[in-house]
Each structure stands twice: as structure tokens, then as C-alpha cells.
Amino acid sequence: MPDRSMPQFPEPDTSPFWESVKNEQLSYQQCNVCNTVVFYPRYACSSCGSGELVWKDSKGEGEIYTYSVVRQNRNPAFADLGAYVLAYVDLDEGFRMMTNVVGIKNPLTDIKIGQRVKVKFEKQESGEFPVPVFELI
Template sequence: MAAKRPQPRFPEPDTEPFWEATKNHQLTYQTCNACGAVVFYPRSHCTSCGARDLDRKVSAGHGAVYTFSVIMQSRHPAFAELGPYAVAYVDLDEGFRIMTNVVGVNDPVNDITCGMRVKLVWQDQGDGDISLPMFEPA
């Protein structure tokens, strides 16, 4: 059996609602009710004005690659069999940026470009576990 990717450890008050939502394949982000800023990654205060009054919203999962790098070799047991894989920053249309993987390409070195449109896909981690938000070409 393949090794699991490293997982978040709970309890984790700022990010636990985010990870719980991934079990329902919902990519959530926050918006500030005081100033309107979009906040990501999940936390208890607005990164723009410091207010603690944040709403949680569900992203439609459409965005564009901001930048990426291709990992050619990883010795971590969960990644050793992957071959080359892309770690990317993706800018979601709702206005936040997430570190993720771009999957669904034959050759991550040549098939991914900055600015290319991508859409959300989920990689389930097992029964009752969190799911990881990843992106593939749109």
C-alpha cells in the first residue's frame, strides 16, 4: 500500500473548517465583512484590516496558473512513485491564490504554462479523510 501524503493534524481551529469542507469537495475561502477583502489561507482574522468577522464561501474552482515548478524526484514515500509532478500557485477567479498541484497532463514540464486556465479536481485520501484540492487544464 502506498504511503499517505502528510496530513493536517487536528484540532486546528483556524483551518479545520476548511479541511472538513474538502470532505464534501468544497474549496472554501473567506471574505471580510468589515472591508470586503478576500482572505486565504483560512484564519481567524482579516489580513487587510484585522477584523475577526469573516464569512466562509465556496469557490467555483476556476482559475489560472500563476507560477509552477516541477519536482523531478522526491524521496518521501508518498511521492517517490509519482515521477515528475507540478507544484503550482493557482489564482482563483474569486481573488485568492492557493498552493496546489497541477495534474492531468502527460508532461508537466512542457504541458503547463503560466496563465493557463485550470479547473478544480479532488484527490481523495481515503475513507473519512480529507480530500486535496488540485487543478487540471480547463
């Protein structure tokens, strides 16, 4: 299976996220001024505009906010997967991320909103960075 698309570096706003992913750690940002949890990684707080964002480690657990089952995808990295789950996951630390939920026998019947999930890191054959995906707990 071809690797998924990878970020092009230098990429100053997301590099710390990808460096932590290399160590199988999911990270997010929090504002030092107003405490807003910020995700996806960015230069300034999405609430108050401050540049004082700090990086924190997530436990990598949360629940499915919503999802869709993709039955066909022409991208070579996804073409052989068959039906797969694209989901928004609400992490326990208070951020939401778009991801895949993997390891499900029948994505059409075996997944529900609110199910608990945990991050796992999908290694890419040639890519330096694994991709964070989720599996049911």
C-alpha cells in the same frame, strides 16, 4: 502510494476549510469589514485585522500564476510520482493557493503560466480528507 500528510485536529482556523473539502467544495474567507479575500484560512483578516471573516464557496476555477516541475521528492507520498507540477493557482474569486496540477502527460512541456484550471479532489486511502488539486480545463 502512501497518503499525504494530513492536518492534525483540533485546528480551529482551518477546520471549516477541511470540512468543505470533504464535500468536494473549495472554500475561502472574506472579511465582513473591508471585503478583503483571505486565503489560507486564518483567525483574523490579513488586511484590517478584523475577526469578522465569513466562509464562501469557490467555483474552483482559475489560472496558473506560476509553477515549478519537481523531478524528485523523497517524501514517500510523492516518491513514485515522477516529475510533477507544483503551482500557485489564482482562483477567480481573488485568492491564490499553492497546489498540484495533475493529469499532465509531460509536465516539462505541457503546462504554461496563465492556463485555465479547475479543482478536483484527490482521495487519500486512509485519510478522512481529500486533497484539492487542479487539472487543466
